[in-house]
Amino acid sequence: MNKEEVEKLLSKKVEQGAQVSPVLPENVKNYLIDIDGTITEDVPNEEPERMATCEPFPDALKTLNKWYNQGHIICFFTSRTEDHREVTETWLQKHGFMYHSLLMGKPRGGNYHWVDNHLVRATRYKGKFTDLVEKEVTIEVFDD
Template identity: 75%
Template structure:
């Protein structure tokens, strides 16, 4: 795994009670899929293809740029723990900088993430670029 210090977490309180630490303002915590997002889509059923997966254009440049800006880069993949070695080897071979990898993401997509923290989702549609802000309609819990 690429080594870099995580940004310092800031203590936080809500209604006079401690809550989970927060990232400093401006620091983003990226969870980035691997297959079909930063490289060609390789299913877990064909792990022999993982080591030779082709990197998608600009994925390496943009991910490493975010890392150098001080953002947290964590790969979140449907690959299983048995694919850890080939995955870390592939990331290193291509020069990806990152803080961690989470294996075992549910397969199938169409995720509905519920969390007590702000969650922002960006769907990869074939082009890795810097992110831009857009106003969109979202579903929220009724107040």
């Protein structure tokens, strides 16, 4: 599926005036990407003036735009507050990030646990964006 087909799929379903999240084809990944400390330096909400001057990590820009062009969904999910939406969107556009959506208000700190009725894959950013590889790891699951 190319990016035009994904865009069409995302804008297609509307029920009673509200956007409905589509079921994506199996080959399309839905990436939730953090901003601070992941695609650029770690800029805390308490220092919003730094948001306008920080630079993106080049490997992040290249990799995320490649995934977007391959037809995957790119959603930035950040601890930045709603007050910082405009400067964040301006920053993303200024640096050429292609994305589908931006969610504000992610919990701060790294000790949160996502519980969902769908399979959730998590990848910890450790300093460089590359293509993803499969590895076997130990995870916490609910007891049967």
